[in-house]
Amino acid sequence: DAGITQSPRHKVTETGTPVTLRCHQTENHRYMYWYRQDPGHGLRLIHYSYGVKDTDKGEVSDGYSVSRSKTEDFLLTLESATSSQTSVYFCAIRGSGTENQPQHFGDGTRLSIL
Amino acid sequence: AQSVAQPEDQVNVAEGNPLTVKCTYSVSGNPYLFWYVQYPNRGLQFLLKYITGDNLVKGSYGFEAEFNKSQTSFHLKKPSALVSDSALYFCAVRDGNSGYALNFGKGTSLLVTP
Numbered sequence: 040d041a042g043i044t045q046s047p048r049h050k051v052t053e054t055g056t057p058v059t060l061r062c063h064q065t066e067n068h069r070y071m072y073w074y075r076q077d078p079g080h081g082l083r084l085i086h087y088s089y090g091v092k093d094t095d096k097g098e099v100s101d102g103y104s105v106s107r108s109k110t111e112d113f114l115l116t117l118e119s120a121t122s123s124q125t126s127v128y129f130c131a132i133r134g135s136g137t138e139n140q141p142q143h144f145g146d147g148t149r150l151s152i153l
Numbered sequence: 154a155q156s157v158a159q160p161e162d163q164v165n166v167a168e169g170n171p172l173t174v175k176c177t178y179s180v181s182g183n184p185y186l187f188w189y190v191q192y193p194n195r196g197l198q199f200l201l202k203y204i205t206g207d208n209l210v211k212g213s214y215g216f217e218a219e220f221n222k223s224q225t226s227f228h229l230k231k232p233s234a235l236v237s238d239s240a241l242y243f244c245a246v247r248d249g250n251s252g253y254a255l256n257f258g259k260g261t262s263l264l265v266t267p
Contacts, residue, residue: 043196070252081243081257082197089252097251129196133253139204141187142255144196 042066043145045130051151058117060148062130064110069135071113072142073097073105075126082129088113120152155180155246157227159258166234166265174229174261176244185247186227187255188218190240197243203227214238234265 042065052058062071070089074082084097086105094105102124104116117124127149131142157178166172178184185204189197201212208220218229229242241262245255 072252072254079259081259082255083257084248084251084254087252087254095252097254131197131255139185139202139247141199141202143199144189146194146196 043130043132043143045128045145045148047148048146049149051153052120053153054121055119058120058150058152060115060128060130060150062113062115062145064113064132066132066134066143067110068132069110070133070142071107072131072133073103073113073115074129074131075099076129076147077126085115085128122152124150125152126150155184155248155256157186157244157246157256157258159242159244159261161261162259163262163264166263168236168265168267169233172231172234172238172263172265174242174244174263176227176229176258178225178227178244178246180246182249184227186218186220187245187247188212188216188227188229189243189245190214191243191260192240200229236265236267239263239265 044063046061072087073085076082083099088094088107106114127147129147130145133142187202188200191197203210203220211217241260243260244258248254
């Protein structure tokens, strides 16, 4: 399995609080992605990174920010959580060299916002 | 935009029977297609990909997929289903933008009964 660790695995918090999710990789891969998984929607891209300090928005980026200060860590922040952000969040990584390499996923963070 | 559709929310198969999970795609240019499987409380695991070449792609755990350009389909198949194949299956297409992120279908739940 690809070396991807997401933390925390589960979190319950209240509306309006800030939340940060962490993705840590040991593969030294250039590309990292954050997706959210919701029933009936599959997985949707929130943000992605193509290198240290290089990030960009995905399909559903409103209400989320990201940071990547080191190759191995990609952080997803909800500045002020809302109930609509209750979801399962997945981090994925992909090596460079060829854009046809598959992505490999972490085990996810289940986030509940009350 | 590159997209895929999975027309079935659920597929039921008896153990030992062949299984098919359907996926159709809509892309501009050449499609880069992937299948992933998700077991409960786990991340997505890569099964196989089609980039170019043979229309029949072989992947992990005895799965294969048939690429059909005229029908714009990429159906996942297995000759003999196992109970342990019961899981959620996602078809995905590579996005030409967004750092080559993946656009996913909504997923198909496969239930294999003894």
